[in-house]
Amino acid sequence: MALAPPLRASLADIFGAALSTDPAECLVYGYDNSRRQAAPDAVVFPQTHEQVVALVRTCRAARTPLVARGRGTNTTGATVPVAGGVVASFERMNRVLRLDPANRLAVVEPGVLNGDLQTALKPLGFFWAPDPTSSPYCSIGGNLACNSAGPRTVKYGAPRENTLGLRAVAGSGEEFRAGYYTSKGATGYDLTRLLIGAEGTLALITEATLKLTPLPAAKRVLRATYSGIEAAAAAVSRIMAQPVTPCALEFLDDEALRLARRHGGEAIPVAGAMLLIEVDGEADFLPAAEQSVARAAAGEGLLEWRSAANAAEVDSLWAARKALSPALRSIAPMKINEDVVVPVSRLPQLIAGLKQISEKYKIPIVNFGHAGNGNIHVNLLYRPEDPAQAAAAPGCLAAVFDLVLALDGTLSGEHGIGLVKREFLPRALDPVSLELMRRIKAQFDPDGILNPGKLLPD
Known part of the structure; x- marks a missing residue:
């Protein structure tokens, strides 16, 4: 549906040539890594906070949906404009505004790429802890929207633990700052942590003050192989119970290793x-x-323990993890990829249960991920063209979520809820919690224009 002429004129006044209503270009900004797709009516490319304020107020006045977008790496459809309207792509709002090693902080715009920020920080001896696999091409704004992290989360935390403050524009059109420039603060409600992980349903983030961590002086990469997945899962519990916290602890099951x-x-x-x-x-x-880690890793089922002696061996040890995603994508382009989380001590039960679910529904399941904090990527490799697998896939996915919740886990560790998991949210949250979330949404976005159809179920 085309934009109403008054709205188009208002957007043109705000953005000039940084507005597109060309159907082909709009289509490019209508999908993400979930492979879901819907065409927006227009795409705009903000470059300043003031433009974002004007954009939100204009869309609210016209009751037009508005979806914020980073680089489209999300896997849950969180940036797919299912209700049409306007997509705001923040790719041109990509300045590093301040690097302040003395206070261990950086101030950036949302379009800055994670990898570019890490490159800028390295000569100063610092890094920002969140490190998604997609860090070379995912944006800080996208990381904040879904609380996306990566392997280092196990020791250093996710964006919620590594963000000091935000500047944002609520769906009401009101602009505000949340948080601090200090590492401690106890002044009112924590709106910073509320916005992080909200998937752009409450406000559009225009600036982030990030907490920096000094780069470690040295690092050692280790590998342990096991005879079975249960033995490896049990070893994860032992490793996380000893005093040395790894900065990464990744798990790959037998199917993942075979494919890699x-x-x-x-x-x-x-x-x-x-x-x-x-x-x-x-x-x-x-x-x-x-x-200390080796003692914890040792036990029944350990086949081999290796420590990398040089950079070449580090690359060799990481080869399996880096080879896995391309391997899965090549054999199952329509795979269902979930990033469930359970308490670390329940990992053996999770892995054993996933094996049983795979056998029951006759759908291959490949498991890998950030085992140190119980965050396992569960990949259902079903083929939509196979009628039996296509019919079994919804029940298989529901069984996975039921297992996770029965083990005191949660539906997502870093991918978010988006479009594809919102129907399962009532299984994970009680009715009162959901109602409180709806009230918060209404307070920030009274007309429901920000990213409609995402996160909260109808």
């Missing part, structure tokens, strides 16, 4: 499961840290 080996070559081991572990800190500390 087929894609990445013989450097990837043949085993029932594998743990990829990183420890960091002062160089003198690392031998003792490795010994």
Whole structure:
């Protein structure tokens, strides 16, 4: 549906040439990595906070849906404009406004790429802890929208733990600042953490003050292979119970290793499961840290323990993890990819239960992910052209979520809810919590224009 002429004229006044209503260009901004797609009526490219304020007020006055977009790496359809309207792509709002190592903070616009920020911080001896696999091409705004993190979360935390403050525009058109420039603060409600993970349903973030962490002096990469997935899952619990917290603890099951080996070559081991572990800190500390982790990793089912001696061996040990996503994408382009989380001590039960679900529904399930905080990526490799698998897939996915919730887990660790998981939210949250969330949404966005059809179920 085309924009009404008054709205188009208002957007042209705000954005000039940074407005597109060309159907082909709009279509490009209508899908994300979930492979869901819907065409917006217009795309705008904000470059200033003031433009965002004017945009939100204009869309509210016209009762027009408004969807904020980073670089489209989300896997849950969170940026798909299912109600049409306007997509605001923040790719041109990409300035690093301030680097302040003395106060361990950086101030950035939402379109800054995660990888570009890390590159800018490295010469200063710092990094921003969230490190999604897509860091070379995902934006800080997108990371904040879904609280997206990565392997380092196990030690350093996700965006909610690494963001000091935000500047934003609510769906009401009101602009505000939340948070602090200090690492401590106890002044009122924590609106910063509320906006992070809200998937653009409450406000559009125009500036973020990020907490920085000093780069470790040294790092050691370790690999443990096991005869079976249950043995590896049990080892994760032991590793996380000892005093040395790894900066990464990745899990790959037997199917994941098999597929990665087929894609990445013989450097990837043949085993029932594998743990990829990183420890960091002062160089003198690392031998003792490795010994502590090795003692915890040892036990029934351990096949091999390896420590990388040089950069080439580090690359070799990480080869399996890096080869996995391309391998899965090549064999199952329509796979269902969920990022469930359970308490670390329940990982053995989760992995065993997923194996049973796979057998019951006759759908291959490949499991890998950030085991150190119980965040496992569960991949259902079903083929839509197979009638039996297509019919079984919804029940299989529901069984996965039921298992996770029965183990005191949650539906998403970093991908968010978006479009594809909102119908399952009532299984994870009680009715009162959902109603309170709806009231919060109404307070920030009284006319419901921001990212409609996402996160909260109808």
